[in-house]
Amino acid sequence: MILGHAATAALGRRLTHAPWAALLLGAFAPDLMDKPLGLLGLTGSRAVGHTGVMLLAAGLVCLLLIRFHRLRPATALAFLGMWIVHLAGDLAAPRMLFWPLLGPLPQPSGEGIWAALRGYAFFYLRPDFTRAMFWLDAGCLLAAGLAWWPASRRKRV
Template identity: 40%
Template sequence: MYFLTHLAAAALVGRYARLAPTWLVAGAALPDLVDKPLGTLGLVDLYHTVGHTALLAPLAVAVALTGRAGLAVAVGWASHLFLDAFHIVINGRPTDALFLVWPMAVPPDPLALPPGAFFRYYLWSPSFFLEVAFWLALAGLAVRERRAGRSLLNRA
């Protein structure tokens, strides 16, 4: 799943969960802001490692307990992990979802593509079409909210 889709999905969660969209988006950005540079610099072999491991859940719970902003960051982070695992599974690579327990387990045959090569792989995959549908639905919702004189991010 693409970075901007993670951010948009997190902001949309804020509309219904009554959590601050800014903090949700920050939490949703964290996994890629940590792991993509590590992978690009060759410090790790995969692009789903430290920031994408569900083994950080206790830390996320601790952050969530700091207040509503912390809860929003934790929910945004969790939404990123869920969406990445979901898109990997529907694209037919369920063992790649082992990134969720990195470093305890590593996918046996990880895709391990840099972002540019990943784009070519991702085009026309089942997850690609779901992502396009998400953006079309989001655009439709934005138009509807604008016509009603409301902001997309503020639930009235």
């Protein structure tokens, strides 16, 4: 849901006027952690970044940055809000969200980087998935466009 995460960041920008960097980083943070680890065969494609523990850790880092005047509270809320929206958009399983309380994370296949790349390709190119993901991403982009359009239209007049 690459375009979907970008679209939610665009909606977040429209609603909050938070910095793009905070919105995009929050929208992609779980995948920025998990996908490289998954490609290396260290974890599954959804692992530590998709857990509540990591969200809590990110929140604590934000609190420290706010405390030392390195981050505005509104920017931290936008970043953490996009992280939560990412988890909701990915429909993260309760076992993942509440790790380690509900059991261990899924184990990696251990087949190496080429097997992981083939797995991603199969996952994203399956006909049933492609159709569903297309409409999900298209819906997210349409919603972001509709939310953005009136504001951009008013600025030109």
